[in-house]
Amino acid sequence: MWPTAHVFWDSKAGNTSDEYEDAYWAEHLKDDEKELFICAIADGATSTSYSKLWAQLLVQAYCNRTFDPHQAQNSLTPVQQEWRNQIGSKPLPWFAQEKLRQGAFATILGITLQSDDSHEAGCWQAVAIGDSCLVQIRQGQLLCSFPLAQSFQFDSSPVLLSSNPSSNQQIQESLCTVEGTWQTGDSFLLMTDALACWFISSMEQQHTDHILQLQALTSQEQFGQLISTERSAVDIKQVKRLKNDDVTLVRILL
Amino acid sequence: MPYTAEISRSNPSLFFFLLDQSGSMDEPIGSGESTKKKADELANAMNRLLFELTLKCAKDEGVRDYYEIGILGYGAQVGSAFAGSLAGRELVPISELGNMPARVEDRTKKVSDGAGGLVDETIKFPIWIDPVCNNGTPMCKALNKAKSILSSWISQHPNCFPPIVINITDGESSDGDPTEVARSITNLSSSDGNVLLFNIHLSSDRSPKIEFPSSESTLPNEPAKLLFRTSSLLTDFMKSEAQKEGIPVFDGARGFVFNADLVALIKFLEIGTRPSNLR
Numbered sequence: 001m002w003p004t005a006h007v008f009w010d011s012k013a014g015n016t017s018d019e020y021e022d023a024y025w026a027e028h029l030k031d032d033e034k035e036l037f038i039c040a041i042a043d044g045a046t047s048t049s050y051s052k053l054w055a056q057l058l059v060q061a062y063c064n065r066t067f068d069p070h071q072a073q074n075s076l077t078p079v080q081q082e083w084r085n086q087i088g089s090k091p092l093p094w095f096a097q098e099k100l101r102q103g104a105f106a107t108i109l110g111i112t113l114q115s116d117d118s119h120e121a122g123c124w125q126a127v128a129i130g131d132s133c134l135v136q137i138r139q140g141q142l143l144c145s146f147p148l149a150q151s152f153q154f155d156s157s158p159v160l161l162s163s164n165p166s167s168n169q170q171i172q173e174s175l176c177t178v179e180g181t182w183q184t185g186d187s188f189l190l191m192t193d194a195l196a197c198w199f200i201s202s203m204e205q206q207h208t209d210h211i212l213q214l215q216a217l218t219s220q221e222q223f224g225q226l227i228s229t230e231r232s233a234v235d236i237k238q239v240k241r242l243k244n245d246d247v248t249l250v251r252i253l254l
Numbered sequence: 255m256p257y258t259a260e261i262s263r264s265n266p267s268l269f270f271f272l273l274d275q276s277g278s279m280d281e282p283i284g285s286g287e288s289t290k291k292k293a294d295e296l297a298n299a300m301n302r303l304l305f306e307l308t309l310k311c312a313k314d315e316g317v318r319d320y321y322e323i324g325i326l327g328y329g330a331q332v333g334s335a336f337a338g339s340l341a342g343r344e345l346v347p348i349s350e351l352g353n354m355p356a357r358v359e360d361r362t363k364k365v366s367d368g369a370g371g372l373v374d375e376t377i378k379f380p381i382w383i384d385p386v387c388n389n390g391t392p393m394c395k396a397l398n399k400a401k402s403i404l405s406s407w408i409s410q411h412p413n414c415f416p417p418i419v420i421n422i423t424d425g426e427s428s429d430g431d432p433t434e435v436a437r438s439i440t441n442l443s444s445s446d447g448n449v450l451l452f453n454i455h456l457s458s459d460r461s462p463k464i465e466f467p468s469s470e471s472t473l474p475n476e477p478a479k480l481l482f483r484t485s486s487l488l489t490d491f492m493k494s495e496a497q498k499e500g501i502p503v504f505d506g507a508r509g510f511v512f513n514a515d516l517v518a519l520i521k522f523l524e525i526g527t528r529p530s531n532l533r
Contacts, residue, residue, distance in 0.1 A: 014262045019313075049314045094358050094378035095312040101377065102309075157498060166366035238255055 002028075003037050003113060008223035008249045013231060015246075021046065022192050022248040023055035023106075027063040038063045040110035041248055043132050043192040045160055047105075049096065054083055054104035054163050062110040069108065069127040072161065072171050083163045103164025107132040109147075109190055113182060113254070124188075125179040129171065130158045133196035136180065137187045137211055142203055147176035151201040154193055188252040189214055194245035198230060201241070214249065223249065256447030257489040259415040261320050267415040268322050268345070268407055269307065270400055273300060273383070274423035274456075275329030276391040281424075281458050283513065292456045293385035296422050299454065300325070300383045303420070308352040308380075317352040324403060328396035330388040337384045344403060355380030393427035397435040401442070408444050416447045422454040425477030436484035450489070452509030453481040463514035466496060468506035478512055485510040 011020035021044035029036040040059040044051025061067035061079045068075045107130025115122035126134055128147040131154055136143040159174040191199060202210040217223050230242035261267045279293040311320045324345045327335030334342050338356025361379040364372045404417055419439060442449045461474040466488060470479040485508040496503045
């Protein structure tokens with residue numbers, strides 16, 4: 001198994017690329033016993049500070065397997081410590097102190113793929129907290145959507161992982177898990193919420209051509225054009241088809 | 255659809271506050287056991303609102319100018335109510351507001367200890383507004399002044415999320431019935447909808463607090479009913495966010511609270527994802 005992964009991203013319109021607060025990471029681990037491909041995306045919350053750094057630390061910790069979402073509170077401690085270390089201790093104005101006290105928040109969506117002996121198929125497991133989503137595609141058809149499967153499930157206040165331990169007390173209740181099997185030719189699309197909501201809405205309206213569109217992307221420029229077009233377009237209720245937000249797509253081809 | 259314009263640095267919105275600074279604000283608020291003066295409660299509510307609003311716009315690099323802020327006091331005179339170095343200013347970008355409170359005090363707040371208990375934590379609490387109580391209640395004059403400022407601001411920001419006007423008062427205007435001028439304010443509009451006028455009624459009445467009622471029949475006195483009638487309907491988004499916060503709101507709910515504060519309102523403003531576990 002040697003999946004190919006491509007990343008496409010765009011910052012919220014009106015923001016600079018420095019202000020992009022999503023994160024992505026992937027690791028390919030191989031030892032005598034098994035071969036794993038691990039990939040994660042995270043979406044730092046706009047309303048919290050230092051959420052880009054938090055999202056980056058989360059995806060890295062997930063992929064290097066130091067963060068285990070099944071034991072989120074305990075395994076997050078070193079990640080939370082690292083977040084504080086990187087911010088440092090310089091004097092801050094009152095609002096920055098208060099934001100720091102509240103902590104940063106982000107989603108996490110991680111997938112681990114393992115191949116069987118044939119290397120032509122295998123199993124996968126995924127975990128999610130928040131509204132970043134993955135879909136599995138086989139022969140141009142949507143096989144599954146996780147953790148959200150319907151567009152009405154997206155709202156602007158999901159439960160997220162925090163750098164502040166006191167905000168994670170009920171986090172285990174918000175952990176979603178799923179597992180399945182894959183075969184050569186399948187693809188997985190990992191998307192942060194605005195893009196995931198757009199994609200799932202498209203599927204609800206039978207616009208399956210969007211699957212092909214995302215699978216055919218070859219460059220950041222193409223992705224940027226698609227995002228720009230969809231942000232300007234409105235649906236039948238005159239609501240923007242794609243919400244203006246940071247967008248990230250990780251496409252894994254098997 | 256109205257009230258869906260994106261609030262951004264290139265398309266900011268406006269918060270405009272009207273503060274009753276009349277002599278009657280020297281009286282205690284609410285239940286007979288309370289010795290808290292209405293003027294103190296107003297200053298406290300106002301500073302908390304500005305605190306939450308600034309935090310809403312603060313990011314790693316500083317405060318982003320999603321809003322401009324205006325604060326008009328009405329009592330002995332009608333004019334800017336900012337204390338400290340912002341005194342006399344009509345409208346202030348929120349980044350400047352965040353960086354220039356009159357002073358910053360230490361306050362104690364109960365926070366979770368992460369293990370099911372609560373601990374005291376000292377937080378920085380900025381002060382922009384001090385309690386003032388003098389003379390009559392020229393609410394109509396203040397609303398007229400606000401209308402003029404809002405009208406000019408909207409002409410410069412024609413596609414903004416409509417300005418939100420918050421009037422905090424003990425409810426009894428001394429210069430006439432404010433209904434007409436209030437209506438002329440809510441008739442102002444950007445391409446995204448009409449100006450929203452909300453009222454906070456700080457009363458000496460002993461009745462319990464009432465938040466976002468949909469009928470005036472539950473309100474205890476005539477000044478409250480008048481303020482309710484001048485208040486705008488909550489937007490659909492605000493209603494759904496209020497329900498998420500556990501505040502029961504029904505069709506026809508208005509931006510009016512009685513002996514309560516409107517801090518929850520700040521949470522209803524959509525700038526981006528707000529984690530539901532952020533408290």
